[in-house]
Amino acid sequence: MPASVAGPAPMPHQPADRILSTLKTRGALGIPDIAKVLNVTVEAVRQQMAKLQAEGWVDAESRSSGRGRPTQIWRLTGEGHKRFPDTHAEMTVQMISAVISVFGEKGMDQLIAAREATMRANYAEAMRGARSLESRLARLAEIRNREGYMAEFRPDEQSPSDGFLFIENHCPICTAARACTGFCRSELQLFNEVLGPHVAVSRVEHVLAGARRCAYRVEPRANA
Incomplete structure (x- = not known):
């Protein structure tokens, strides 16, 4: 490969x-x-x-x-x-707290779902014409780089099924994610959707768990 x-x-x-x-x-x-x-x-x-x-x-x-x-x-x-940009800092945390205070956790979930829907549409448009897993990962890395994630991918040497590691070396929404972990759940779900039904995506490194970066194992599904 x-x-x-x-x-x-x-x-x-x-x-x-x-x-x-x-x-x-x-x-x-x-x-x-x-x-x-x-x-x-x-x-x-x-x-x-x-x-x-x-x-x-x-x-x-x-x-x-x-x-x-x-x-x-x-x-x-x-x-x-800190030399690398964090586009969602103190004001974002304040806004998250305000949303939860006024609308409750359900309101915060709805806000995250609306963000996810917008991202899903944008990512799906970017994937048009990308048929192989490798080309779709390349498109995803391009999108995430524009959003500040310093993304890259490479073959996963530990994968038994020709999988990849998708790596994000920076998290520009880290402050927001620490305030509301729903953002991380949403993005993992989004990756699974936009990379296609024949692919399984799992997070293997997580900044919020103390890792240096976020990394995802991307593998073809066994029954695909």
């Missing part, structure tokens, strides 16, 4: 932003690994990391790999994660 990958939405091409984007999308890495991803020298990355650490955007820990010196692994700090 071809290893087709839809890349995450780009950040500005400043050296610091490229490093932060790499750590956001790939998780904790050593300086040589970052240099390899960005196709720059180790020394160039080391200089940038010193600046980023001084500004509080990254930190490092030492990991022992057996013999030799421990390896330094770098990751984003909380402030580093």
